[in-house]
Amino acid sequence: MRQDIQDYLAELEDIPGTRIYTTERARQGYWLNQFCMSLMKPENREAWRTDEKAYLKAWDMTDQQKAAVLARDYNLLLELGGNIYFLAKVFSTDGLSFVQAVSTMTGMSVEDYTAMMNAGGRSPDGVRSIREGR
Amino acid sequence: MARLTAGIGTSHVPLIGVAIDQDKGDDPYFKPVLEAYDWVRDWIKKPENKPDVVVLVYNDHASAFDMDLIPTFAIGCGESYQPADEGWGPRPVPNVKNHSKLAWHIAQSLILDDFDMTIINKMDVDHGLTVPLSAVFDQPREWPVKVIPLAVNVVTYPVPSGNRCWMLGEAIARAVESFPEDLNVQIWGTGGMSHQLQGPRAGLINREFDTAFLDDLTQNPERLRYLPHIEYLREAGSEGIELVMWLIMRGALGASIKELHRAYHVPTSNTALGHIVLENAK
Numbered sequence: 001m002r003q004d005i006q007d008y009l010a011e012l013e014d015i016p017g018t019r020i021y022t023t024e025r026a027r028q029g030y031w032l033n034q035f036c037m038s039l040m041k042p043e044n045r046e047a048w049r050t051d052e053k054a055y056l057k058a059w060d061m062t063d064q065q066k067a068a069v070l071a072r073d074y075n076l077l078l079e080l081g082g083n084i085y086f087l088a089k090v091f092s093t094d095g096l097s098f099v100q101a102v103s104t105m106t107g108m109s110v111e112d113y114t115a116m117m118n119a120g121g122r123s124p125d126g127v128r129s130i131r132e133g134r
Numbered sequence: 135m136a137r138l139t140a141g142i143g144t145s146h147v148p149l150i151g152v153a154i155d156q157d158k159g160d161d162p163y164f165k166p167v168l169e170a171y172d173w174v175r176d177w178i179k180k181p182e183n184k185p186d187v188v189v190l191v192y193n194d195h196a197s198a199f200d201m202d203l204i205p206t207f208a209i210g211c212g213e214s215y216q217p218a219d220e221g222w223g224p225r226p227v228p229n230v231k232n233h234s235k236l237a238w239h240i241a242q243s244l245i246l247d248d249f250d251m252t253i254i255n256k257m258d259v260d261h262g263l264t265v266p267l268s269a270v271f272d273q274p275r276e277w278p279v280k281v282i283p284l285a286v287n288v289v290t291y292p293v294p295s296g297n298r299c300w301m302l303g304e305a306i307a308r309a310v311e312s313f314p315e316d317l318n319v320q321i322w323g324t325g326g327m328s329h330q331l332q333g334p335r336a337g338l339i340n341r342e343f344d345t346a347f348l349d350d351l352t353q354n355p356e357r358l359r360y361l362p363h364i365e366y367l368r369e370a371g372s373e374g375i376e377l378v379m380w381l382i383m384r385g386a387l388g389a390s391i392k393e394l395h396r397a398y399h400v401p402t403s404n405t406a407l408g409h410i411v412l413e414n415a416k
């Protein structure tokens with residue numbers, strides 16, 4: 001038997017520090033993600049680097065999404081419908097690795113984050129469920 | 135007839151590809167990453183183990199598919215596929231040659247078996263597909279096997295359920311076994327294991343969950359088959375959901391299988407590297 005869809009979606013929002021890329025976020029983030037995707041082309045990366053604000057004018061994104069891109073606020077971008085594999089095009093263009101970029105979302109320095117990963121990563125204890133506090 | 139002889143599960147972390155492409159085997163960070171594949175590299179060279187064709191289950195990471203097209207299950211039926219430029223230029227690896235006759239046969243068989251596949255003749259393949267090939271075959275001039283790409287959406291929710299993946303695997307097995315040529319076919323499930331690349335919870339690793347997942351591929355596959363998405367997300371991190379692709383591999387193998395080898399290493403970039411080799415009952 002299939003689970004009730006509202007229960008399914010509510011569970012996806014119940015994970016601390018995590019934004020699951022649901023259809024609602026995919027709908028909201030369509031142009032944001034397509035903008036990110038445009039940076040796959042070298043000529044677009046060049047234009048983006050030359051004038052980021054001007055480059056964004058061509059994209060039908062919200063002002064909040066544009067400001068968050070300019071600020072490289074990846075947590076906010078996830079909230080506004082960005083998907084990590086698309087946002088990766090932005091931080092890759094900035095020359096950041098996944099470890100470097102991902103650490104900016106955790107409030108840790110790259111060094112502390114790398115040390116945590118080398119020590120076995122972040123434990124799931126305490127960050128499984130908001131509702132259940134476990 | 136074609137025979138489905140073995141399944142391989144492996145992570146497809148881009149950094150594994152970097153380690154191989156840049157010959158970093160002596161670097162202390164990369165040494166254990168590459169050593170995870172020493173065993174399978176020897177095993178697969180033996181004539182009795184070497185597959186003619188690999189059905190390679192993977193996911194695209196915003197390389198071939200953008201937000202314009204989101205196929206849940208897609209099968210590559212074209213003659214060959216080029217490595218994608220993921221922003222740093224394409225990986226220096228050979229083009230992937232398909233067994234397009236078998237691929238089309240699997241596609242038609244799956245559709246008749248109630249799986250409404252998307253058929254792809256032209257696309258580039260990203261690290262999700264090429265990193266497992268490098269992990270297992272190192273740096274050959276040409277890949278020593280034909281590869282049928284099978285791309286799964288594990289990015290936009292809802293992704294397919296574990297049970298649906300399992301059933302697709304079963305249907306792939308039926309398709310392979312009804313192909314009249316004598317071929318040794320393997321199925322590989324890739325991605326995972328635990329990792330989270332986003333948000334304040336990024337960096338999550340769960341060795342206990344991963345170990346139980348590896349154990350239950352042979353000991354309790356029914357548990358894995360019905361594991362809901364939320365369990366992967368809570369326990370193995372948001373990108374740990376890629377493990378549902380391993381269930382396509384597992385579903386394609388029979389009830390009685392043998393674990394030949396496994397490897398597990400933390401960290402590889404942000405990820406727990408997991409690898410397993412499963413032999414199908416003869």
